[in-house]
Amino acid sequence: MALPEVTYEHYRGCYGGALGEEAFNASRRAAAASVADVIGFNAPEGAYQTVAYRNAVCAAADVDAAYGASGGIGENMASVAIGAFSATLQGEGASAYDLDMRRAIRRELQGSGLLYQGIG
DSSP: OOOOOOOHHIIIIIIOOOSOHHHHHHHHHHHHHHHHHHHTTOOOOHHHHHHHHHHHHHHHHHHHHHHOTTTTTTTTEEEEETTTTEEEEOOSSOOHHHHHHHHHHHHHHTTTTOSOOSOO
16 A cells, blocks of 8 residues: 655645755655654554654654755764775664654654554
């Protein structure tokens, strides 16, 4: 089952988002992928879950836009060299981007029945 589309009109009108259309559209794909990762095999059924899903994508788009074009890439690096590309991870675990993204998504999906509960 295909997930519902999230439009800029929903973002501005129903969700009350503040991003411009270009910024929202630039973040929408990463946001939808992050929400899909959280909900797993669950798919929105009915109006309540559809709105919760769309709001989760909107919240995730806000987070993605706040981190800028990098989408959190490289934020967990202690050192980076570009010439022959070398990277050293600063620590283990999720990055701040991932933590903020999941926190925003879970806040919107809480109580909707869409939070993934299985093994995947």
